[in-house]
Amino acid sequence: xxxxxxxxxxxxxPRDRPADDRLPEATVARLPVYLRVLTGMAERGVVTVSSDxxxxxxxxxSAKLRKDLSHLGSYGVRGVGYDVDYLIYQVSRALGLTQxxxxxxxxxxxxxxxxANYGGFATRGFxxxxxxxxxxxxxxxxxxxLEVRHSDEIEDVVxxxxxxxxxIATPASSAQGVCDRLVVAGVTSILNFAPLxxxxxxxVDVRKVDLSIELQILAFHAQRRSAERNGRxxxxxxxxxxxxxTRLPAAAAANSAAEA
Amino acid sequence: xxxxxxxxxxxxxPRDRPADDRLPEATVARLPVYLRVLTGMAERGVVTVSSDxxxxxxxxxSAKLRKDLSHLGSYGVRGVGYDVDYLIYQVSRALGLTQxxxxxxxxxxxxxxxxANYGGFATRGFxxxxxxxxxxxxxxxxxxxLEVRHSDEIEDVVxxxxxxxxxIATPASSAQGVCDRLVVAGVTSILNFAPLxxxxxxxVDVRKVDLSIELQILAFHAQRRSAERNGRxxxxxxxxxxxxxTRLPAAAAANSAAEA
DNA sequence: CTGACTTTGTGCATCGGTTCACAAAGGCGG
DNA sequence: CCGCCTTTGTGAACCGATGCACAAAGTCAG
Numbered sequence: 001x002x003x004x005x006x007x008x009x010x011x012x013x014p015r016d017r018p019a020d021d022r023l024p025e026a027t028v029a030r031l032p033v034y035l036r037v038l039t040g041m042a043e044r045g046v047v048t049v050s051s052d053x054x055x056x057x058x059x060x061x062s063a064k065l066r067k068d069l070s071h072l073g074s075y076g077v078r079g080v081g082y083d084v085d086y087l088i089y090q091v092s093r094a095l096g097l098t099q100x101x102x103x104x105x106x107x108x109x110x111x112x113x114x115x116a117n118y119g120g121f122a123t124r125g126f127x128x129x130x131x132x133x134x135x136x137x138x139x140x141x142x143x144x145x146l147e148v149r150h151s152d153e154i155e156d157v158v159x160x161x162x163x164x165x166x167x168i169a170t171p172a173s174s175a176q177g178v179c180d181r182l183v184v185a186g187v188t189s190i191l192n193f194a195p196l197x198x199x200x201x202x203x204v205d206v207r208k209v210d211l212s213i214e215l216q217i218l219a220f221h222a223q224r225r226s227a228e229r230n231g232r233x234x235x236x237x238x239x240x241x242x243x244x245x246t247r248l249p250a251a252a253a254a255n256s257a258a259e260a
Numbered sequence: 261x262x263x264x265x266x267x268x269x270x271x272x273x274p275r276d277r278p279a280d281d282r283l284p285e286a287t288v289a290r291l292p293v294y295l296r297v298l299t300g301m302a303e304r305g306v307v308t309v310s311s312d313x314x315x316x317x318x319x320x321x322s323a324k325l326r327k328d329l330s331h332l333g334s335y336g337v338r339g340v341g342y343d344v345d346y347l348i349y350q351v352s353r354a355l356g357l358t359q360x361x362x363x364x365x366x367x368x369x370x371x372x373x374x375x376a377n378y379g380g381f382a383t384r385g386f387x388x389x390x391x392x393x394x395x396x397x398x399x400x401x402x403x404x405x406l407e408v409r410h411s412d413e414i415e416d417v418v419x420x421x422x423x424x425x426x427x428i429a430t431p432a433s434s435a436q437g438v439c440d441r442l443v444v445a446g447v448t449s450i451l452n453f454a455p456l457x458x459x460x461x462x463x464v465d466v467r468k469v470d471l472s473i474e475l476q477i478l479a480f481h482a483q484r485r486s487a488e489r490n491g492r493x494x495x496x497x498x499x500x501x502x503x504x505x506t507r508l509p510a511a512a513a514a515n516s517a518a519e520a
Numbered sequence: 521c522t523g524a525c526t527t528t529g530t531g532c533a534t535c536g537g538t539t540c541a542c543a544a545a546g547g548c549g550g
Numbered sequence: 551c552c553g554c555c556t557t558t559g560t561g562a563a564c565c566g567a568t569g570c571a572c573a574a575a576g577t578c579a580g
């Protein structure tokens with residue numbers, strides 16, 4: 001193939017086919033995984049990869065992987081596979097990672113700090129424009145090369161840095177307010193870590209990351225497995241907490257707040 | 261009505277229909293959201309809720325919500341709606357939250373600390389059995405009422421506390437090793453925060469929470485929106501979304517939430 | 521007791537996504 | 551140059567999820 005590892009531009013290639021139809025949502029969700037695996041391979045010096053290999057690394061079916069990639073264009077070589085570097089470039093471009101994405105993190109508690117320190121943030125075109133918090137005791141301190149600014153500056157920061165992505169890492173109680181301010185300031189992509197359903201106008205894209213929900217989904221499957229294993233007979237052989245005394249009606253104390 | 265707010269047992273009710281067929285995966289993913297909304301309503305003293313109200317609160321279609329609930333059984337009253345407390349109980353039971361789920365968190369960095377301090381953890385049957393780390397400087401310190409123990413004690417902790425759920429909050433480099441040890445020790449449900457694809461044997465359930473992937477998905481949609489906007493009219497001069505300050509009554513707004 | 525009204529539960533059409541299986545494409549050895 | 555072998559790209563069947571629309575079921579006023 002001998003395709004230049006540093007792709008010239010990629011926009012005039014006859015094999016491109018992305019601009020026409022939009023990518024399936026399920027494909028979009030998997031591309032970042034492929035990208036990660038590909039990057040790892042590139043670091044290890046792998047030049048060419050087959051769909052089987054890449055699929056194995058990403059933990060998916062190889063037919064699915066090929067179909068996903070085929071949505072971007074026809075970048076493979078039959079009998080050989082895909083050029084790793086070139087594929088990295090094409091996937092990055094499809095995802096919009098060839099440009100810079102300034103983001104703002106609101107909430108500098110443990111979670112906000114973890115996010116600010118997260119290395120993978122900066123590696124792919126994402127740049128933290130600011131880290132905000134409403135606690136006067138935290139404002140002014142430095143976290144990961146960033147001086148924490150006050151939440152009241154949301155509008156300034158968004159406007160000044162042309163922030164397109166807002167990350168909400170506040171307690172649930174203040175999340176909707178922060179979200180509203182972000183939206184009004186012009187942010188159209190929001191990543192929400194607070195445990196509540198955010199209300200946003202059409203045109204704003206919200207994705208949520210919710211520990212509690214993930215745990216509950218895990219619990220469901222664990223329960224099912226456990227029930228199946230026990231052959232549907234007495235599942236209370238476990239260390240169940242209830243039995244008899246229902247502690248459910250009182251379970252009203254639910255999702256109070258994520259520590260800020 | 262005339263249904264006791266304090267559910268007696270729930271397992272001998274002729275309206276139950278859960279045990280037979282298994283819940284659709286999409287339904288399982290939404291039940292925790294319903295549960296959260298319901299809990300909030302219960303706290304505010306709401307006694308009865310219609311599918312429309314609950315669906316609005318959860319950000320889903322009401323038909324979908326009714327179909328989801330119908331998989332659990334027939335717990336609504338036509339012309340009235342659902343009894344909030346009873347529904348909370350039934351959803352909790354379906355998810356397996358009526359029993360205790362000891363979990364172990366591996367990795368006591370910023371993320372692990374954030375998780376340990378997360379209030380929503382303990383409120384729903386999830387209990388942190390231990391917080392582990394391999395850094396001698398951290399081992400022995402106290403975080404959220406827990407003394408950090410050394411990662412080498414994974415097997416002991418899992419066995420002693422009958423841990424079923426493992427949360428991996430380590431750097432990517434050590435995640436697979438930790439995962440392997442958890443699996444060998446008997447953990448069958450894993451929540452992975454490390455940015456890599458974990459390799460596990462069949463029978464082990466892994467869910468991943470990946471900041472980087474979420475950001476990249478957001479970037480894709482942001483790029484697409486931006487491309488569409490520039491495709492029709494070139495007004496990249498002002499980056500503010502045209503509607504700007506026209507909305508603030510966040511109450512009645514369409515939302516484009518996503519699923520997980 | 522009856523009839524109007526509300527809301528559930530679901531049949532059905534549709535849609536997006538997954539998987540299989542295979543023809544077409546291309547490299548490579550001889 | 552040819553024919554074999556590998557691997558891609560995709561047509562088509564299948565599967566689960568979604569959303570509409572409505573009959574059934576129940577409440578409630580009078």
